[in-house]
Amino acid sequence: MKILVCISKTPDTTSKIAFKEGNTKFEENGVQWIINPYDEWYALVRAIELKEKDASAVLHLITVGGADCDPIIRKSLALGGDEAIRVNAESSDSFYIASQIAEVAKQGGYDLIFTGKETIDYNGSSIGGMVAELLNMPYVSLATKFELAGTTATIDREIEGGEEVCEVTLPVVVSCQKGVAEQRIPNMRGIMAARTKPLKVVEPAAVEALTNIVSFELPAPKAGVKLVAADNVAELVRLLHEEAKAI
Amino acid sequence: MSVLIFIDHADSHIKKGSFEALTYGADVAKQSGIGAEGLLLGTVNDDLASLGKYGISKVQQVSDEGLNNFDAEVYAKAIEEAVKATGATIIIFSQNQTGKAVAPRVAAGLKAGLASGAITLPDTSNGFVVKKPVFSGKAFANVNISSAIKVISLSPNSYKVNTGEGTATVNQLNISIAAPSVKITAVHKVSGEVPLTEADIVVSGGRGLKGPENWGMIEDLAHTLHAATACSRPVSDSDWRPHHEHVGQTGIQIAPNLYIAIGISGAIQHLAGVNRSKTIVVINKDPEAPFFKAADYGIVGDAFEIVPRLTEEIKKLNNA
Numbered sequence: 001m002k003i004l005v006c007i008s009k010t011p012d013t014t015s016k017i018a019f020k021e022g023n024t025k026f027e028e029n030g031v032q033w034i035i036n037p038y039d040e041w042y043a044l045v046r047a048i049e050l051k052e053k054d055a056s057a058v059l060h061l062i063t064v065g066g067a068d069c070d071p072i073i074r075k076s077l078a079l080g081g082d083e084a085i086r087v088n089a090e091s092s093d094s095f096y097i098a099s100q101i102a103e104v105a106k107q108g109g110y111d112l113i114f115t116g117k118e119t120i121d122y123n124g125s126s127i128g129g130m131v132a133e134l135l136n137m138p139y140v141s142l143a144t145k146f147e148l149a150g151t152t153a154t155i156d157r158e159i160e161g162g163e164e165v166c167e168v169t170l171p172v173v174v175s176c177q178k179g180v181a182e183q184r185i186p187n188m189r190g191i192m193a194a195r196t197k198p199l200k201v202v203e204p205a206a207v208e209a210l211t212n213i214v215s216f217e218l219p220a221p222k223a224g225v226k227l228v229a230a231d232n233v234a235e236l237v238r239l240l241h242e243e244a245k246a247i
Numbered sequence: 248m249s250v251l252i253f254i255d256h257a258d259s260h261i262k263k264g265s266f267e268a269l270t271y272g273a274d275v276a277k278q279s280g281i282g283a284e285g286l287l288l289g290t291v292n293d294d295l296a297s298l299g300k301y302g303i304s305k306v307q308q309v310s311d312e313g314l315n316n317f318d319a320e321v322y323a324k325a326i327e328e329a330v331k332a333t334g335a336t337i338i339i340f341s342q343n344q345t346g347k348a349v350a351p352r353v354a355a356g357l358k359a360g361l362a363s364g365a366i367t368l369p370d371t372s373n374g375f376v377v378k379k380p381v382f383s384g385k386a387f388a389n390v391n392i393s394s395a396i397k398v399i400s401l402s403p404n405s406y407k408v409n410t411g412e413g414t415a416t417v418n419q420l421n422i423s424i425a426a427p428s429v430k431i432t433a434v435h436k437v438s439g440e441v442p443l444t445e446a447d448i449v450v451s452g453g454r455g456l457k458g459p460e461n462w463g464m465i466e467d468l469a470h471t472l473h474a475a476t477a478c479s480r481p482v483s484d485s486d487w488r489p490h491h492e493h494v495g496q497t498g499i500q501i502a503p504n505l506y507i508a509i510g511i512s513g514a515i516q517h518l519a520g521v522n523r524s525k526t527i528v529v530i531n532k533d534p535e536a537p538f539f540k541a542a543d544y545g546i547v548g549d550a551f552e553i554v555p556r557l558t559e560e561i562k563k564l565n566n567a
Contacts, residue, residue: 013496013516017385037497094361095354117347120383120496124363125342129319129351138428139319141348144490154432158491159344160257160445162436168429178483178490178498210360210394214376217387219522225529225539230548236528237560239544246505246526247448247472247561 001054001170003047004110005081006101006127007063008036008119009072019216026216035072038116038177040079045181046146047114048080058082062104064097066090070199077194078186084197089204092122092213098130099207105135111151111170117142117177125175132173140168144179250276250283251335252303253326255345259292263445264341264403266301271406272339273302274368275399279337285415286329288322289314299415301408306417307333311424317345318427323352328422330357330396342400343444350400360392366405366523383496383519403444404502405523443492446475448505449524451494453479453517455510455531455550459487464554465509471561477501479511495520509550513538530554 011017012032020027035044044061051057061076061084063069073084087100105113113135115128125141132139144163145156151170156163158177186194228236240247252272254265269285276283284305285298295306309325326349330338338353340346342364354361365377366387374391377399381388392399443449450469452462462476469476476492483493494501496519506524510531511517518541521527529542530550539545546553 011382013519015382017382019386094351094363095358098351098355122381122388123379123383123500124351124361125347126351126354126361126363129323129348130355130361132320133323133352133355137320139348139352140429141319142344157344159434159436160262161442162434163491164431164435165433166429166431178493210354210358211362211390211392214374214389214391216381217378217389219385219387222541222543225542225545227539227545227547230546230553233546233553233556234560236544236546236557237564240505240526240528241564244505244526244543247564 001057001112002108002110003050003057003059003112003114004105004108005039005044005047005059005061006113006115006131007039007044007061007073007076008116009033009063009065009069010036010119010121013037013120017218023215023217033072035076036116036119038118040076041183042176042178042180043114043116044076044079044081045184046176049181050148051080060085060108062087062101064089064091064100073199074194075186077197077199078190079184080190082197084199086199086201087204088201091209093209093211094124094126094130095211096207096209098127098134100204101127102131102134103205104202105131113137113171113173115173115175117175128173128175135173137171137173138168139173140166141175143174143176146174146176146180248281248336249333250281250337250339251330251333252283252285252339253346253349254285254287254298254306255341255343256287256289256291261291261293262341262343264343266408267403267406268339268341268401269298269301269303270409271368271401275337275339277302278368278371284333284335286326288325295417296414299413300410302411302413303415306415307420308417309420309422309424313424313427316427316431318429319348319352320429321425321427322349323356325422325424326353327356329420332420332422336396338396338398340398340400342402346400350398354398357396357398358394359396359398360394361398361400362390362392363400364402365399366402380500380523384500384522385519402502404447404504441473441475443475443477443494443499444501446501446503448472448474448507449477449494449501449503450474450507450509451477451479451511452482452509453511454481461551462488464551464558468507468554468558468561471558471565479517508538509554511538512536513541
């Protein structure tokens with residue numbers, strides 16, 4: 001079995017978000033970079049667990065980005081995986097990124113492709129679906145549980161107001177979220193091993209980006225909180241009803 | 248050239264997010280001077296002709312019972328066929344669970360640019376630009392779609408439903424449907440609960456509530472307000488509440504009309520998931536809780552005293 005996990009580099013969740021060059025570019029100064037939490041905690045860890053159960057399984061990681069992604073890929077390899085592929089290109093367009101992943105995946109013949117349910121920077125939730133479409137593979141999104149028996153995957157996925165259980169025969173693309181696995185901390189052995197694992201850099205396929213970010217904006221600051229005394233809850237209800245018209 | 252709006256349904260009824268998408272799609276069409284049509288895959292018990300009141304002239308339906316069983320691949324192929332049959336150039340989804348699964352597939356299949364989670368009508372003065380939240384609600388990006396066919400998924404609760412006079416004609420589309428490869432074997436719905444992403448009002452509890460046994464008052468308040476319940480990450484990590492209630496940067500991002508945060512300090516990661524809420528109320532005993540800075544209204548005090556009183560006051564208002 002061959003598994004591919006898609007990894008993205010994102011700013012740490014505590015990062016203060018700012019922009020530069022007339023609000024057209026993300027201000028990277030002072031930003032701590034991390035593996036996108038959904039990719040790391042759920043997609044990657046579940047793939048590692050599958051490999052731990054099946055010694056013959058091969059686990060590859062892929063990212064689309066510049067050389068500044070290498071520390072993130074090494075950190076991912078420290079958790080697990082046999083080798084990593086970095087497509088040497090940068091884009092904010094999901095079709096462009098998905099096309100690069102699909103190109104690599106076509107050659108790799110993967111049975112299982114995992115992504116996180118979204119990245120915490122562009123929040124597109126779109127790479128998994130696009131990769132599946134480009135590869136003509138089924139897609140199960142927002143998975144909260146993933147079990148594998150032979151070539152049949154049983155997956156719990158989020159629906160409005162609950163979950164449903166579905167079955168699909170490999171190959172399949174799955175986007176993962178909380179519930180699929182538990183976060184792991186890389187150990188020293190993993191970190192040492194990651195230094196010598198192969199990290200292949202491939203040049204991008206010729207694909208046209210279909211979207212581009214024209215500019216960024218920060219939310220308007222709040223006017224300030226109106227405090228109501230704890231013994232005057234009725235006043236809060238009045239404000240919510242008459243002023244905010246929220247109830 | 249037309250706008251095609253995907254109409255999502257579950258349990259034989261059209262979802263609320265689709266009414267927002269229909270209104271939005273009709274407004275996009277009006278702006279560009281083209282027609283707007285809805286697309287329904289499968290069958291529902293709702294009256295389709297009445298969807299004209301959202302501003303669409305036609306509902307295209309593929310009444311194949313197999314489509315009542317959701318498979319992203321089968322849906323995407325059917326939508327792609329419908330786009331070709333109708334000549335649509337702009338396709339609108341609601342960015343809910345179905346939209347997240349299908350919109351990217353359709354976009355890739357049609358080689359169409361996708362703007363996911365849009366919150367505004369396109370600005371066509373220089374290109375085709377929609378605004379969407381990025382960095383989990385900490386900022387917005389203005390995204391230009393440059394392809395001939397464009398796909399927009401609309402963030403739930405971000406576009407006001409509008410109704411007028413109007414009736415839609417219903418047209419049966421003849422599209423052959425492939426057998427699904429994903430088989431749904433069980434559905435677990437929490438009955439009687441308002442789905443979090445569709446809720447107008449959300450009541451959310453944090454670590455300040457001390458334990459799962461204290462959620463009764465949260466549920467009472469939510470029930471009185473017809474609200475959904477939610478929680479902060481430490482609460483779901485401790486299994487006090489189910490994972491699907493976790494809102495925040497690594498949970499669900501929501502934008503209800505009213506968000507009531509009880510016993511939640513307001514860490515930056517939590518704020519990222521809720522800061523697009525139109526009105527935020529914070530109840531916390533710590534006056535220094537960072538959440539007060541992001542709130543519209545606040546009460547500093549003991550949640551165990553305030554929340555039951557709040558429920559009583561709202562009951563009074565409801566009965567008035």
